[in-house]
Amino acid sequence: MKKLVSLALATAMTMSLLAACGGDSGSKATPDPSVPNQQGGSNAITVVLQTVGNNMDPCFANAITTTTITDHIYDCLVNCGLDFSLQPGVITSWEQPDELTYKLTVGDGFVFQNGDPLDAGDVVFSLERLEDIPQAADLYARLASVSAEGSVVTVVLKEADNGFLRELAEIPAMSKDYCEEVGDAYANAPMGTGPYQMSEYIPGEKAVLTAWADYPGGKASIDTITFKAIEEASAAYIALESGDADFSDVDAPDYSRAQSNDKLTFTQVDSAYTAFVSMNTQAAPFDNANVRKAMAYAFNTEGYLSVKGDNYIAIDSMFPMVSEYHYTPDNAITYDLDMAKELLAVEGYNENNPLTFTISGYSSNDVVMQAYQADLKSIGVQVDLVTQEFGVFLDNMASMNFQMLTGGWGDTTGNPLTAAECYWSGSFGAQNISFYENAMCDELYNTAKASNDPAKVMDACHQIQEIAWEDVPMFPTFGRSDGYAYNKDLTGVVIYPSGIVSFREAKLG
Amino acid sequence: MIKYILKRILQIIPVLIGVSAIVFLMLSFSPGEPARLALGMNAKPEQIEAFNRENGLDQPVAIQYVNYMKGLVTGDLGTSYTTKQRVSSMIAIRLPATCILAFGSLILTYLVAIPLGILLAVKQNTWFDDLYRVAALIASSIPAFWLGLLLMLLFSVKLGLLPSNGFDTPMHWILPLLCSCFGTWAGSSRYIRAMVLDTIRQDYVRTARAKGTPERQVLFRHAFKNALLPLITSIGFSIGNFFGGSIVIEQVFGINGMGRMMLNALREKDIPTVMAGVIITAIMIALGNLIADLLYGVVDPRIRAVYSSGGPKKVKKKEAAAA
Numbered sequence: 001m002k003k004l005v006s007l008a009l010a011t012a013m014t015m016s017l018l019a020a021c022g023g024d025s026g027s028k029a030t031p032d033p034s035v036p037n038q039q040g041g042s043n044a045i046t047v048v049l050q051t052v053g054n055n056m057d058p059c060f061a062n063a064i065t066t067t068t069i070t071d072h073i074y075d076c077l078v079n080c081g082l083d084f085s086l087q088p089g090v091i092t093s094w095e096q097p098d099e100l101t102y103k104l105t106v107g108d109g110f111v112f113q114n115g116d117p118l119d120a121g122d123v124v125f126s127l128e129r130l131e132d133i134p135q136a137a138d139l140y141a142r143l144a145s146v147s148a149e150g151s152v153v154t155v156v157l158k159e160a161d162n163g164f165l166r167e168l169a170e171i172p173a174m175s176k177d178y179c180e181e182v183g184d185a186y187a188n189a190p191m192g193t194g195p196y197q198m199s200e201y202i203p204g205e206k207a208v209l210t211a212w213a214d215y216p217g218g219k220a221s222i223d224t225i226t227f228k229a230i231e232e233a234s235a236a237y238i239a240l241e242s243g244d245a246d247f248s249d250v251d252a253p254d255y256s257r258a259q260s261n262d263k264l265t266f267t268q269v270d271s272a273y274t275a276f277v278s279m280n281t282q283a284a285p286f287d288n289a290n291v292r293k294a295m296a297y298a299f300n301t302e303g304y305l306s307v308k309g310d311n312y313i314a315i316d317s318m319f320p321m322v323s324e325y326h327y328t329p330d331n332a333i334t335y336d337l338d339m340a341k342e343l344l345a346v347e348g349y350n351e352n353n354p355l356t357f358t359i360s361g362y363s364s365n366d367v368v369m370q371a372y373q374a375d376l377k378s379i380g381v382q383v384d385l386v387t388q389e390f391g392v393f394l395d396n397m398a399s400m401n402f403q404m405l406t407g408g409w410g411d412t413t414g415n416p417l418t419a420a421e422c423y424w425s426g427s428f429g430a431q432n433i434s435f436y437e438n439a440m441c442d443e444l445y446n447t448a449k450a451s452n453d454p455a456k457v458m459d460a461c462h463q464i465q466e467i468a469w470e471d472v473p474m475f476p477t478f479g480r481s482d483g484y485a486y487n488k489d490l491t492g493v494v495i496y497p498s499g500i501v502s503f504r505e506a507k508l509g
Numbered sequence: 510m511i512k513y514i515l516k517r518i519l520q521i522i523p524v525l526i527g528v529s530a531i532v533f534l535m536l537s538f539s540p541g542e543p544a545r546l547a548l549g550m551n552a553k554p555e556q557i558e559a560f561n562r563e564n565g566l567d568q569p570v571a572i573q574y575v576n577y578m579k580g581l582v583t584g585d586l587g588t589s590y591t592t593k594q595r596v597s598s599m600i601a602i603r604l605p606a607t608c609i610l611a612f613g614s615l616i617l618t619y620l621v622a623i624p625l626g627i628l629l630a631v632k633q634n635t636w637f638d639d640l641y642r643v644a645a646l647i648a649s650s651i652p653a654f655w656l657g658l659l660l661m662l663l664f665s666v667k668l669g670l671l672p673s674n675g676f677d678t679p680m681h682w683i684l685p686l687l688c689s690c691f692g693t694w695a696g697s698s699r700y701i702r703a704m705v706l707d708t709i710r711q712d713y714v715r716t717a718r719a720k721g722t723p724e725r726q727v728l729f730r731h732a733f734k735n736a737l738l739p740l741i742t743s744i745g746f747s748i749g750n751f752f753g754g755s756i757v758i759e760q761v762f763g764i765n766g767m768g769r770m771m772l773n774a775l776r777e778k779d780i781p782t783v784m785a786g787v788i789i790t791a792i793m794i795a796l797g798n799l800i801a802d803l804l805y806g807v808v809d810p811r812i813r814a815v816y817s818s819g820g821p822k823k824v825k826k827k828e829a830a831a832a
Contacts, residue, residue, distance in 0.1 A: 054592035205765030391541030
């Protein structure tokens with residue numbers, strides 16, 4: 001008996017020790033004494049994200065989940081509306097004296113969370129720091145000079161680029177003094193001019209934001225927002241149902257459950273996500289336009305929707321379906337296996353000489369590609385499906401070491417040039433992942449880039465999409481309508497097509 | 510005894526060097542470029558080159574490994590390619606949760622499995638034994654991933670008793686620990702049952718019974734005590750299994766532990782983070798085995814005597830022949 005009691009006590013002590021190890025293990029951002037209710041309270045919400053990034057510098061992180069967090073801490077130089085319309089941010093107005101020069105006026109009343117006022121020098125710094133950030137250096141490379149005079153920042157571009165202003169929607173206004181003071185530690189202790197301050201941050205696990213009491217626009221209604229990482233979609237939804245969370249995105253299998261839960265508000269938002277199939281146009285067999293066309297004819301976009309899920313939508317443009325530039329040309333290819341077989345026969349592929357190739361992807365168990373493989377098999381095409389780690393996939397893609405690949409990407413700025421770059425030879429390995437070369441497309445891209453006439457830009461984008469369906473270096477497959485569910489008492493949540501969610505104006509009750 | 514322990518601890522060092530060398534080589538020669546993953550697909554060749562130079566990836570693999578080991582000896586686990594944080598601080602954040610999950614699961618598993626195994630041995634071939642056999646088969650067949658979701662639905666959504674995710678307080682630990690132990694309870698209790706049954710048939714147990722020793726004493730003092738040796742071996746291996754096998758539990762319950770860190774680091778080919786995770790796991794497994802070896806001595810006086818003389822010695826051929 002004595003031994004049993006000793007064993008029980010030893011177990012209890014061990015558990016207590018383990019408990020002591022577990023407490024307070026996070027790296028806390030420096031708390032500001034002026035911030036009330038840093039531990040959260042009744043007016044607090046918990047938001048589930050698939051990941052909480054390991055770096056809170058939004059330019060470095062380059063992920064929608066991180067931007068959802070940091071958008072509450074920073075104000076961006078300009079903003080994008082729900083319809084991708086350009087709206088003022090820290091830069092409240094702009095003018096373009098000539099095709100290369102932009103005069104950006106920095107608004108009054110923006111104050112950093114350490115009390116320093118934001119000035120034009122901070123905006124210049126926010127642009128100049130991009131040079132050292134690979135994920136954003138592309139934007140910096142377009143600038144010939146950046147200078148400030150009074151409250152006006154003058155940007156001179158190297159060449160005319162009508163997408164420049166839109167790209168500023170991804171650039172947060174940062175404090176030059178603070179960044180220089182904290183150095184590399186900035187990634188864990190962000191500070192901006194937004195309504196929320198970071199009060200606790202455990203990389204990979206959670207980020208706790210507290211409403212900044214002195215925010216010039218008035219303190220936000222929600223006192224504390226805890227962003228928490230749950231990678232598994234069903235577990236994230238269960239957290240919502242159990243009341244452990246107030247907001248989460250929802251996977252298609254849980255839609256009906258979320259819709260029928262009277263404690264939750266369920267909504268679906270058309271997203272700027274575009275899935276595609278891309279072919280390496282620089283090597284056989286896809287250096288042949290007829291073979292590429294045959295592949296597009298064999299892809300049963302509408303039919304595959306039944307296996308893809310309720311939240312996917314068939315699309316026929318690489319321009320996001322929520323963008324005004326999204327356009328279905330008359331020559332858009334629709335599913336026709338006979339036509340595919342016919343085109344392959346013209347190019348000499350038949351039962352005796354079957355077309356054989358590999359499709360690379362990074363998503364395991366891709367049911368759509370399995371269905372596509374079966375369709376291709378029915379016309380005598382032999383396909384191997386290869387799932388690669390994302391890093392390997394990127395490597396192979398950049399080095400043209402693939403035949404056909406499948407993937408998808410999102411859009412945060414609505415810049416039509418981003419989608420047009422899929423067919424522009426200046427973007428090999430970046431947007432143009434089929435390494436497609438077409439002089440006409442290049443010319444149209446340059447026209448769209450240089451022109452300030454919206455009709456001209458629209459026309460150029462339409463023509464590019466027509467050529468894209470003629471030559472088919474890559475073809476769009478699915479768009480997405482994302483599902484979100486949240487606590488019925490929560491109002492004022494804004495969900496952008498990019499997937500960024502804002503709780504700046506949210507209220508409880 | 511202390512001499513033996515020190516000797517065993519020193520023996521861990523070549524194991525760690527071997528493990529680290531193999532893992533480092535595998536990571537270095539596996540496809541995928543760390544720079545591309547860290548910098549994104551828009552990174553220019555000169556940026557990739559600068560990244561490789563900054564992280565020593567432009568050096569031959571052997572030199573990279575030597576540099577890594579030099580840092581390791583001085584306690585420097587390196588800097589993560591993707592997070593730009595010290596790997597040691599990343600581990601400091603995540604290790605407590607994984608330790609609680611691994612050692613908590615270990616304790617809870619054997620706290621339940623030992624009495625259950627003995628009970629099953631006592632009740633051999635009864636309806637309870639038969640029923641448990643079926644239940645154990647079902648329990649060990651349920652994937653932890655699915656069980657986790659079921660536990661959440663029951664205890665968090667239906668009953669509202671426990672939090673569904675996170676690992677902040679002891680209340681948060683309950684579901685992940687239950688989920689982690691569920692399958693091992695079934696296997697371990699069946700294992701203990703078999704061991705107890707094996708010893709219960711020995712002559713010394715029959716003798717103890719013949720002498721009129723009460724059944725409880727026969728069971729615990731004679732049968733169970735002698736069944737402990739293989740059980741300790743099993744516990745020693747379980748430490749490593751629980752430590753390395755927490756990835757699924759961490760994913761399902763949103764726990765920021767070592768398993769998730771390793772998985773993400775592998776996806777991003779973040780070599781310093783993967784290496785640190787592997788080395789820590791290897792240390793845990795080696796220590797688990799060392800503890801098991803020491804426990805043999807606690808349980809068996811014959812082994813204790815060998816330890817006291819500095820550990821088992823190799824018998825020379827001549828001596829063996831003479832014997």
